[in-house]
Amino acid sequence: MDDAAQAGAAGGPRVGDASRLMDAGGLDRLHAVLRDLGYQVIGPAVRDGAIILRELGSAGELPFGWGVELAPGGYRLRQRADTAAFGHSAGPQSWKQYLHPPREKLWSIGRTDGRLEPPDPDGQDDRMAFIGVRPCDLRAIGIQDRVLAGGDHATSRYAARRAGVFIVAVNCTEPGETCFCTSMGAGPQAGPGYDLALTEMTGDGTHRFLVDVGSSAGAEVLAEVPTTPADDPTEHLARSAVQEAAGRMGRSMPADVLHDLMRDSYDAARWDDVAARCLTCGNCTMACPTCFCTTVEDTSDLTGEHAERWQLWDSCFSLSFSYLPSGPVRASDRSRYRQWLTHKLGTWHDQFGSSGCVGCGRCIVWCPVGIDLTEEVAALRAEAAGRQGAPGTAGPGGSDQARP
Amino acid sequence: MTAQLTGTGHAPAVGHSVPARYVVRSRRDETHDTVTLVLRPVDEPVPAHRPGQFTMLYAFGVGEVPISISGAPVGTELVQTIRAVGAVTRALCAARPGEMVGVRGPFGTDWGIGADGAGAASPMPDPAGRDILVVAGGIGLAPLRPALLTALAGRERYGRITVLVGSRSPEEICFGDQFDSWRQAGAQVLVTVDRASSGWRGHVGVVTQLIDRIDIDPAATVALVCGPEVMMRLTARALAALGIGEPDIRVSLERNMRCGIAECGHCQLGPVLLCRDGPVVGYEQAHQLLSIKEL
Amino acid sequence: MTGVSAAELAAHDFLRGLRPAQVERLADAAVAVAVPAGHRFFEEGGRAAQFWLITSGHVALDLHVPGKAPIIIETLGRGDVVGLSWASPPREWQFGADAVQPTEAFEFDADEVIGICEGDHELGYQLARRLLAVASGRMHWSRIRMLDLYGSPEQRGGMS
Numbered sequence: 001m002d003d004a005a006q007a008g009a010a011g012g013p014r015v016g017d018a019s020r021l022m023d024a025g026g027l028d029r030l031h032a033v034l035r036d037l038g039y040q041v042i043g044p045a046v047r048d049g050a051i052i053l054r055e056l057g058s059a060g061e062l063p064f065g066w067g068v069e070l071a072p073g074g075y076r077l078r079q080r081a082d083t084a085a086f087g088h089s090a091g092p093q094s095w096k097q098y099l100h101p102p103r104e105k106l107w108s109i110g111r112t113d114g115r116l117e118p119p120d121p122d123g124q125d126d127r128m129a130f131i132g133v134r135p136c137d138l139r140a141i142g143i144q145d146r147v148l149a150g151g152d153h154a155t156s157r158y159a160a161r162r163a164g165v166f167i168v169a170v171n172c173t174e175p176g177e178t179c180f181c182t183s184m185g186a187g188p189q190a191g192p193g194y195d196l197a198l199t200e201m202t203g204d205g206t207h208r209f210l211v212d213v214g215s216s217a218g219a220e221v222l223a224e225v226p227t228t229p230a231d232d233p234t235e236h237l238a239r240s241a242v243q244e245a246a247g248r249m250g251r252s253m254p255a256d257v258l259h260d261l262m263r264d265s266y267d268a269a270r271w272d273d274v275a276a277r278c279l280t281c282g283n284c285t286m287a288c289p290t291c292f293c294t295t296v297e298d299t300s301d302l303t304g305e306h307a308e309r310w311q312l313w314d315s316c317f318s319l320s321f322s323y324l325p326s327g328p329v330r331a332s333d334r335s336r337y338r339q340w341l342t343h344k345l346g347t348w349h350d351q352f353g354s355s356g357c358v359g360c361g362r363c364i365v366w367c368p369v370g371i372d373l374t375e376e377v378a379a380l381r382a383e384a385a386g387r388q389g390a391p392g393t394a395g396p397g398g399s400d401q402a403r404p
Numbered sequence: 405m406t407a408q409l410t411g412t413g414h415a416p417a418v419g420h421s422v423p424a425r426y427v428v429r430s431r432r433d434e435t436h437d438t439v440t441l442v443l444r445p446v447d448e449p450v451p452a453h454r455p456g457q458f459t460m461l462y463a464f465g466v467g468e469v470p471i472s473i474s475g476a477p478v479g480t481e482l483v484q485t486i487r488a489v490g491a492v493t494r495a496l497c498a499a500r501p502g503e504m505v506g507v508r509g510p511f512g513t514d515w516g517i518g519a520d521g522a523g524a525a526s527p528m529p530d531p532a533g534r535d536i537l538v539v540a541g542g543i544g545l546a547p548l549r550p551a552l553l554t555a556l557a558g559r560e561r562y563g564r565i566t567v568l569v570g571s572r573s574p575e576e577i578c579f580g581d582q583f584d585s586w587r588q589a590g591a592q593v594l595v596t597v598d599r600a601s602s603g604w605r606g607h608v609g610v611v612t613q614l615i616d617r618i619d620i621d622p623a624a625t626v627a628l629v630c631g632p633e634v635m636m637r638l639t640a641r642a643l644a645a646l647g648i649g650e651p652d653i654r655v656s657l658e659r660n661m662r663c664g665i666a667e668c669g670h671c672q673l674g675p676v677l678l679c680r681d682g683p684v685v686g687y688e689q690a691h692q693l694l695s696i697k698e699l
Numbered sequence: 700m701t702g703v704s705a706a707e708l709a710a711h712d713f714l715r716g717l718r719p720a721q722v723e724r725l726a727d728a729a730v731a732v733a734v735p736a737g738h739r740f741f742e743e744g745g746r747a748a749q750f751w752l753i754t755s756g757h758v759a760l761d762l763h764v765p766g767k768a769p770i771i772i773e774t775l776g777r778g779d780v781v782g783l784s785w786a787s788p789p790r791e792w793q794f795g796a797d798a799v800q801p802t803e804a805f806e807f808d809a810d811e812v813i814g815i816c817e818g819d820h821e822l823g824y825q826l827a828r829r830l831l832a833v834a835s836g837r838m839h840w841s842r843i844r845m846l847d848l849y850g851s852p853e854q855r856g857g858m859s
Binding site: 106109114116118147148152153156294296299304307314323325329330331342346347351 | 416425446464465500502505660662666667670699
Binding site: 437487488489541542543570571572576596598599600601602603604605606607608609610612613616617631632634635638 | 757759764767768769770771772773774776777778799840843844846847848849850851852854
């Protein structure tokens with residue numbers, strides 16, 4: 001677990017060493033090594049017209065040569081000119097599908113004549129390896145870690161599951177049309193938290209990966225995979241491709257003003273505008289890699305002697321998400337869209353110390369009516385600037401009265 | 405993230421993420437729809453609570469709800485007062501002595517009442533040397549009761565202690581048979597009802613109207629307010645208008661809860677997660693939270 | 700019953716802000732009274748010929764309900780005015796009123812006060828504004844009571 005530790009194998013790669021080069025065939029070997037170690041290897045694959053995440057039987061199941069065309073409310077697969085395995089983004093799923101499952105049994109409990117047995121927590125047997133974690137998604141995992149495994153939650157189911165995960169990140173060289181990880185400080189270079197990080201190179205007829213080691217566990221795994229030391233020109237090529245990607249994002253967001261903008265926009269007219277379009281379907285919350293809200297379902301069998309508690313994904317777009325005995329608190333569509341956006345971009349900072357957004361663009365792509373939060377933010381910002389300029393309005397940043 | 409995997413079983417925290425078992429030692433019908441249960445631990449008791457905190461009470465096979473602890477932090481028994489307003493609370497209100505329920509907690513911020521031990525752990529300072537004004541609406545008296553009992557047990561620490569109780573009708577006054585003992589312990593207690601029944605000779609009117617009946621030194625007063633949201637808003641406004649500083653008006657906010665441990669997202673009110681940063685907050689923060697519609 | 704000085708009157712919340720000369724004029728129409736618990740100030744339907752400014756004690760407004768003891772609809776005390784119906788037609792009490800505890804008050808002859816105000820419209824305007832504030836406040840709190848905030852969802856018929 002100690003990222004700075006020496007690797008087990010004498011002479012093998014270590015954290016902090018110069019990068020290695022691996023050819024495309026190395027992916028098969030990497031997959032096999034992880035399988036032999038007992039990991040369930042999960043990665044992207046094509047199915048039903050999209051690139052989804054699923055358990056991979058071999059590296060051959062990766063989406064070689066597949067790319068995507070992205071737009072608000074639009075997603076299409078396209079054939080690439082090359083055979084890149086990771087030349088795509090913003091699939092409908094994120095890794096939270098596995099780390100924070102949509103349905104999970106928490107515990108079961110028995111009862112006899114009013115006496116309860118001690119609750120029996122459900123076992124966990126998760127040993128997962130993720131191949132193909134984009135930098136935005138890696139950041140998202142870190143954000144969920146803070147919510148679900150930080151502080152009091154050190155012994156949570158999430159924390160236990162998370163401790164056993166092996167991450168192979170993939171740096172981005174080709175941002176999607178709806179990406180803005182650069183704005184959110186979440187890419188296109190993977191931040192800390194990976195065991196191995198790959199940078200895919202498919203120029204000049206070759207198909208190779210620059211490999212960085214991020215942990216001693218990563219070093220141990222890489223030691224079993226054929227690699228060569230990376231030469232300077234090749235390494236330079238890979239690093240520049242990632243750096244240049246930062247300048248080719250499809251969208252941008254003014255990340256440093258978002259917290260205050262959300263705080264001061266509760267009464268903005270723009271919410272009515274977006275509410276006229278929003279279906280409150282909750283797709284964005286399902287696709288978003290950081291959305292973590294859950295509900296619980298308590299069930300019992302017909303005998304009344306056995307009960308279970310299940311945890312399920314929930315969405316703040318649901319009418320009954322927030323209620324008092326007198327009824328739902330956020331009855332209007334306007335208030336529920338506002339809750340989602342102001343939480344994601346604003347109050348997440350107050351609650352968890354960072355933004356909740358990583359710039360992956362999934363909410364834009366998977367919104368059936370194509371609502372684009374970068375556009376909404378720009379509109380809210382323009383409206384706030386207009387409020388400041390008008391006579392009788394408060395000073396910069398909105399009035400203190402608006403501070404929740 | 406080690407490649408050498410050991411078992412990934414986790415040790416669930418009993419009383420935190422998994423319920424601890426408690427047995428109903430006794431029950432008392434406060435009103436036609438409100439019950440106080442005295443719960444005795446079966447497993448390891450949960451940590452001692454601070455006045456104002458709540459637990460998540462589990463009714464077998466039905467579900468869990470956040471319920472205020474209505475007794476002072478003494479011993480390992482939990483005193484909790486429940487009003488039957490839905491399926492889970494109805495099941496809890498029907499619990500008989502000898503039956504078991506599940507308890508997770510205690511959770512949340514507290515009123516800040518109590519000598520150093522309790523006060524030191526609270527984000528709110530203990531109002532030693534100051535007047536305490538308790539304003540309770542309906543079942544809001546339940547989470548305020550531990551604060552009041554703790555203050556009365558350390559009577560000499562505080563100035564005047566005044567309790568204003570508002571209730572729907574004379575039949576729905578909670579803990580009414582204890583008011584005299586509170587007076588004997590050194591509190592002034594005034595009670596009003598929204599609607600009187602025949603034979604009631606006490607105050608009739610909203611609890612905020614009782615504020616005019618007492619002497620208040622705004623600079624010396626810390627107010628603890630709990631009840632329906634509209635009642636807290638109007639009461640806090642009236643107290644602030646008298647000159648009591650907003651940070652000295654402490655309210656207990658309410659929203660539905662699922663996990664009670666800041667990981668399900670349901671109880672958030674703007675930047676505040678009520679199970680972790682509430683339910684007790686100062687009015688300087690609650691003011692805006694309560695005034696933004698559909699927050 | 701004794702006469703009332705302007706200084707005593709001026710100290711009452713209801714008359715705060717009136718000029719000394721105005722208070723003097725009102726003092727002529729007032730007497731100080733002290734009544735025991737149980738004293739009936741007026742009955743529903745009676746002619747509203749007086750009103751009281753309470754200085755201490757506890758007064759209940761009540762309504763007669765057949766077959767039961769009268770039901771109290773509002774209680775008043777120090778600083779309050781008891782009796783508003785004198786100020787406009789049909790000058791008839793809408794409720795009854797009695798002292799729940801021994802109560803002290805300034806008792807006003809309503810006809811005399813109305814006569815004073817006919818001659819001094821400025822004073823009349825000041826009293827009318829104060830009466831309006833009292834009525835408006837009581838209406839506000841009565842509306843809040845009608846929300847039945849403490850009622851359970853069933854009791855309120857599922858009303859939000």
